[in-house]
Amino acid sequence: MTVWDRPEPPTRPVPLDRERIVTAAIELADEGGLEAVSLRKVAARLDAGPMRLYGYISTKEELFDLMVDEVHAEMLPEERPGDWREALRVRAHRTRQATLRHQWLADLLGGRPTLGPNALAVTEATLAALDGLADLDTVMRAVETVNAYCTGAIRREIANLRAERATGLSKRDWQRASGPHVTRMLATGRFPTLAKAVHDGTEVDAEESFATGLEWVLDAVAAKLTRPPG
Amino acid sequence: MTVWDRPEPPTRPVPLDRERIVTAAIELADEGGLEAVSLRKVAARLDAGPMRLYGYISTKEELFDLMVDEVHAEMLPEERPGDWREALRVRAHRTRQATLRHQWLADLLGGRPTLGPNALAVTEATLAALDGLADLDTVMRAVETVNAYCTGAIRREIANLRAERATGLSKRDWQRASGPHVTRMLATGRFPTLAKAVHDGTEVDAEESFATGLEWVLDAVAAKLTRPPG
């Protein structure tokens, strides 16, 4: 019984860690959306049985939490921003860009408290940029207001993007020419202002729309920051 | 063969319509969240087989669309508002209140274009309140910005509310005393500003927080509306 007769020892399972799991999950989500992420498929991509993951994760939601935090790493500004406004602006645009790269993130944005290390780092950077410019309550309100705008605006953008992709039409053409339902509804005359808006509206670039709304919100924040606390 | 010998005629299936289906689905969602809504359970609540629903709905997502639109009926203002600001404010608060009543709505807000009749009516009312106050682009930007803030803020509020409910602690106590992870993270000294904020922060009422941020955004809108178009 030489070595040659004996089979190779069974390959020990590839060591796993959360990093590899999250990476695999993000790949799947990038390719096929959140619904393409199943514990079985993630495990298969790592040559492991599905149950193996439960050593690193105790529920699927936790996997989503890890994924969200992982993407937050892409949002960290690489250089210290000039002023608070620049800081908030950069954070907003980086959030948007990260979500455009990982569109499934839109489904998770604002859905759960984000307490991962990367998310905390992002929050820290944001708070630091505003530190001392007003009383704490005002600062918190500012950050949360900008955050709320971002999640809402990004969600809407992705939602429209998906709708366009599904119908193969631009948003305007879609709700004007195609979408029979909308056309019929507008034709009823029950929504005159809306009908006029759809008819006269010019198609606006999504990024520009996001940026403009953001500047409005930043204007509002600026007004509250310069005013003395209270 | 008297009447008594013959069995009762088999009870014809209860007639169905979308209204009843949506109502049943909303009841389920109100009780157990979105995940408690399955086609089987909805059908069971209507004494029907699951496949019966596919005569009225061709996919589960469509059911969600119907549910969202149904709740939008609760958001319609009952009286014509005084000015545009009042209109936007009322719409925002009614959206929030409806979502607090139907918390599953937070999971859907902003997730898809809302094109149902009730949603269109809400949009129409909002646009009408702003009609003529500025050029169309500005008006659209205003509506979309306020909407974005609402969805984002409401989502965050519901997310926090669920987290508090899950841990049985208020948000502050939760991230300060309990949440071992957060505590440990803050203790690392990598997030000094955040740590200070958590330590010094006062707990703010969710509604007040929502209202304040909303007024900020409305201030920003006001600034753009009064300014001449362009």
Added chain:
DNA sequence: ATTTGCCGAATGCAGTGTATCGCAACCGTA
């Protein structure tokens, strides 16, 4: 009275998240 057509119900399928359990390999110890 017979046929036709249609619609609701049952069945089936592929896939999900997760609990349970047996087995096999490792390690420290005798």
Added chain:
DNA sequence: TACGGTTGCGATACACTGCATTCGGCAAAT
């Protein structure tokens, strides 16, 4: 060197999902 304990992986199993398809039986039409 032999052994027992522990650990952790994998297979199996379960309850459940959305949806496609098939089948049966009633209602209306001829």
